[in-house]
Amino acid sequence: xxxxxxxxxLNAPLTEGPPPDAGCAAYAAELNRAARMRLGRSLSIRHIDxxxxxxCELEIHAVGNVFYDFERFGLRFVASPRHADxxxxxxxxxxxxxxxxxxxxxxxxxxxxxxxxxxxARDGGCFAGSYAVAGGVPEVLPVDLHIPGCPPxxxxxxxxxxxxxxxxxxxxxxx
Amino acid sequence: xxxxxxxxxxxxxAGPLRPWPRIIAGEKLWQQLIARLASGRATLxxxxxEAAAVHMAILDEGARYAAVATYECPExxxxxxxxxxxPAIRLERALRDLYGLEPLGLSDGRPWLDHGQWxxxxxxxxxxAGPGEVEPYAFLxxxxxxxxxxxxxxxxxxxxEPGHFRFTANGEAVVRLxxxxxxxxxxxxxxxxxxxxxxxxxxxxxxxxxxxVAFSYAFARAVEAxxxxxxxxxxxxxxxxxxxxxxxxxxxxxxxxxxxDAAFAxxxxxxxxxxxxxxxxxxxxxxxxxxxxxxxxxxxxADLSSRGxxxxxQLVAMIGKEFPPLIELYDNTASLQDRTAGTGIISPAxxxxxxxxxxxxRASGRAFDTRVTLAYPxxxxxxxxxxxxxxxxxxxxxxxxxxxREVEQSLALIExxxxxxxxxxxxxxxxxxxxxxxxxxxxxxxxRGDVLAWVRIGTDTRIERCHLRDPSxxxxxxxxxxxxxxxxxxxxxxxxxxNCSYSGHDL
Ligand code: SF4
Numbered sequence: 274x275x276x277x278x279x280x281x282x283l284n285a286p287l288t289e290g291p292p293p294d295a296g297c298a299a300y301a302a303e304l305n306r307a308a309r310m311r312l313g314r315s316l317s318i319r320h321i322d323x324x325x326x327x328x329c330e331l332e333i334h335a336v337g338n339v340f341y342d343f344e345r346f347g348l349r350f351v352a353s354p355r356h357a358d359x360x361x362x363x364x365x366x367x368x369x370x371x372x373x374x375x376x377x378x379x380x381x382x383x384x385x386x387x388x389x390x391x392x393x394a395r396d397g398g399c400f401a402g403s404y405a406v407a408g409g410v411p412e413v414l415p416v417d418l419h420i421p422g423c424p425p426x427x428x429x430x431x432x433x434x435x436x437x438x439x440x441x442x443x444x445x446x447x448x
Numbered sequence: 449x450x451x452x453x454x455x456x457x458x459x460x461x462a463g464p465l466r467p468w469p470r471i472i473a474g475e476k477l478w479q480q481l482i483a484r485l486a487s488g489r490a491t492l493x494x495x496x497x498e499a500a501a502v503h504m505a506i507l508d509e510g511a512r513y514a515a516v517a518t519y520e521c522p523e524x525x526x527x528x529x530x531x532x533x534x535p536a537i538r539l540e541r542a543l544r545d546l547y548g549l550e551p552l553g554l555s556d557g558r559p560w561l562d563h564g565q566w567x568x569x570x571x572x573x574x575x576x577a578g579p580g581e582v583e584p585y586a587f588l589x590x591x592x593x594x595x596x597x598x599x600x601x602x603x604x605x606x607x608x609e610p611g612h613f614r615f616t617a618n619g620e621a622v623v624r625l626x627x628x629x630x631x632x633x634x635x636x637x638x639x640x641x642x643x644x645x646x647x648x649x650x651x652x653x654x655x656x657x658x659x660x661v662a663f664s665y666a667f668a669r670a671v672e673a674x675x676x677x678x679x680x681x682x683x684x685x686x687x688x689x690x691x692x693x694x695x696x697x698x699x700x701x702x703x704x705x706x707x708x709d710a711a712f713a714x715x716x717x718x719x720x721x722x723x724x725x726x727x728x729x730x731x732x733x734x735x736x737x738x739x740x741x742x743x744x745x746x747x748x749x750a751d752l753s754s755r756g757x758x759x760x761x762q763l764v765a766m767i768g769k770e771f772p773p774l775i776e777l778y779d780n781t782a783s784l785q786d787r788t789a790g791t792g793i794i795s796p797a798x799x800x801x802x803x804x805x806x807x808x809x810r811a812s813g814r815a816f817d818t819r820v821t822l823a824y825p826x827x828x829x830x831x832x833x834x835x836x837x838x839x840x841x842x843x844x845x846x847x848x849x850x851x852x853r854e855v856e857q858s859l860a861l862i863e864x865x866x867x868x869x870x871x872x873x874x875x876x877x878x879x880x881x882x883x884x885x886x887x888x889x890x891x892x893x894x895x896r897g898d899v900l901a902w903v904r905i906g907t908d909t910r911i912e913r914c915h916l917r918d919p920s921x922x923x924x925x926x927x928x929x930x931x932x933x934x935x936x937x938x939x940x941x942x943x944x945x946x947n948c949s950y951s952g953h954d955l
Binding site: 277323327331333353369398399402403405423 | 563565566567568571603606608609610630632633634638639650651654658714717721724727773777949951
């Protein structure tokens with residue numbers, strides 16, 4: 274055990290640099306300015322799975338591994354919607370989850386933002402049209418930002434979340 | 449007592465199911481099969497339906513013989529399997545919700561997947577009706593002095609899928625846990641009906657994202673069986689590489705996550721890094737981190753280049769070097785062992801009764817791995833005389849160790865698959881409408897256990913019916929047993945060590 278710990282201390286970290294700014298700017302452009310102004314430099318995120326296949330969850334987990342280490346940017350996942358600034362919603366919204374999603378939204382204090390993650394969250398993806406699916410997240414909640422992909426790779430998730438943190442002047446100056 | 453095969457031979461041959469026999473069972477034979485399941489001389493592999501029939505997949509483990517029995521029920525009623533064989537109860541409740549088929553004699557009349565939100569009831573039955581009355585779900589009562597209830601979910605505190613857990617506790621000790629699932633029900637069987645093969649393959653790969661390879665694998669093999677398609681040899685072996693990479697990634701993730709739930713974050717960090725390496729390798733070689741849509745009916749959609757060979761070899765060598773110190777770390781950390789050893793025990797008898805596969809089954813002494821027990825190519829050529837890693841303690845610790853052993857074996861397997869990979873440019877056989885329809889069934893071993901896929905395809909190669917059974921169906925009920933007598937605070941640990949799929953179960 275001591276050897277493992279020592280190795281961890283002595284070796285260079287595996288953590289990679291932040292994603293290039295250009296990617297974030299594209300997302301930031303999608304967000305309304307007021308949102309960015311008010312969120313400042315730290316973000317509490319509550320993830321809610323509204324009916325995903327669980328692929329999106331795997332990649333959200335990956336954002337926490339040592340390569341991406343999202344916490345260094347001031348992002349963190351919180352256990353209760355009452356502590357959250359942002360709801361990160363995955364999956365098509367199943368009818369069986371619609372009420373739970375709405376209640377989670379209501380339990381989140383204002384100001385709050387909703388990020389829809391993955392193709393399903395946009396429009397229901399390949400599950401759209403089923404008797405059991407209400408549709409994408411926009412069918413149920415106002416969505417501020419969408420991160421595309423099936424599932425979006427961790428670097429993409431990070432880019433999207435960082436866009437929320439960017440101060441408006443920073444993103445305006447970038448191309 | 450006749451063998452299962454003899455019993456099946458008494459039925460009226462039905463349909464052109466391939467490769468297992470399918471028979472129509474009359475009342476008497478159906479009851480005999482139920483009695484066989486209930487007495488532990490056969491294992492239930494699946495129970496699914498259509499508008500006027502119930503199908504039951506049944507296995508004789510010793511003889512490595514599997515078959516499907518169909519009970520025709522134009523009246524919408526069939527003798528309940530679950531009443532004498534509890535593993536079928538939730539499947540029958542789901543059948544009632546989706547098809548309106550009534551299991552005669554089943555005492556549990558509560559819905560399972562239908563939460564009264566669909567705006568329709570019995571959506572796949574012959575006469576779909578308007579929404580029924582929404583009654584509050586009646587959890588089973590637990591009575592006694594100083595008992596209290598703790599409701600948890602459907603929305604949990606972590607990054608995890610939704611489901612409801614109702615604990616009855618006496619102080620800290622759990623007296624009973626009852627699960628309520630179905631929150632993620634997406635109506636996958638209805639989406640499959642009438643879908644073109646490529647659309648259906650897409651959906652099959654998204655039944656449970658963490659097992660996307662296993663589901664695509666089982667689905668593709670069922671389709672190929674139905675249509676009598678031979679796939680190129682190279683595709684067969686490429687599939688196995690993908691399946692082993694998926695197993696590796698998930699087991700590494702799980703080992704880390706279980707330790708994390710015992711507050712040992714160091715393992716989590718190290719295992720998470722190894723997992724990330726596997727996913728990046730998959731991405732570099734096959735173009736998708738989880739390898740979604742890489743296995744398709746007819747073969748695979750991505751070949752492994754010579755660079756890819758090297759990348760996979762490097763990955764195997766790297767994990768082979770980095771993993772042993774982690775095993776040592778797990779083995780030598782007393783505070784961690786203190787949490788995992790003796791926690792969340794399930795008995796070998798229960799695992800056998802439920803036909804519970806995967807790491808959970810093997811940690812409780814059930815030597816069942818479909819790569820061996822119902823071997824399919826290329827594993828039939830690879831795993832001859834293979835010893836399935838087995839433990840009998842049935843606790844969290846045993847489930848960790850089975851995963852550790854399987855990581856080691858997957859690493860060895862990948863090397864052997866690479867060494868035997870047939871050359872050739874072809875990786876996908878064409879599927880043409882001219883082939884006509886058919887019915888096929890297949891099983892594939894995912895990291896979680898045995899995935900069963902059954903399809904019926906029409907002459908236009910569109911899906912008529914498809915059923916995909918996640919291993920979790922026979923694992924979720926055992927979690928209720930595993931937690932009994934443990935403290936509430938150990939639930940996350942037990943749950944993680946099971947790692948059942950919500951999405952795969954809810955369909
Ligand atoms: S976007 Fe893809 S990975 Fe995410 S929930 Fe939907 S199907 Fe699964």
